[in-house]
Amino acid sequence: MWQFWLIASGIFFIAEIITVGFLIFWLGIGALITMIVSFFTSNLIIQTTVFVISSTILIFATRPLINKFANTKTTSTNAFSLVGKKGIVTQNIDSIRGTGQIKVQGELWSAISKDSDIIPKNTEVEILSIKGVKLIVTPVRVSSTLN
16 A cells, blocks of 8 residues: 555646645645555555644644744835825826826826816826736925914
8 A cells, every 4th residue: 555655646746736825835745644554554644644643733833934934024016105105297197087197206197187287287196006907196295484
């Protein structure tokens, strides 16, 4: 019966190479542990129990370790890195018509106003979010200080 567990572990390892979840690997290790147990007993119920228990323990025992070393930090990339930045309106923004463009970081982007207002050309705007391929913007309010 040890041949079955060896073949099963090989199949699990090949399946792990194809997938990216790092879960099937532990089933392969559980199959190898069960293969060792099969040298001592030919009882299929004991072998199956060893496989299920060892695989389960390996999965749950190593999950915190994997999470500790896995890179779970998210980094804003591409368009989402523009949220919070400021830009200049290059074409009047009319959200009702769906027209308008801004220039931000040297690139032209389609934009609409958050409040459905018309924002004139050369106005400084702040990017609030992204909806589809358009930036949602609001005019930057200039605070006036009296001396």
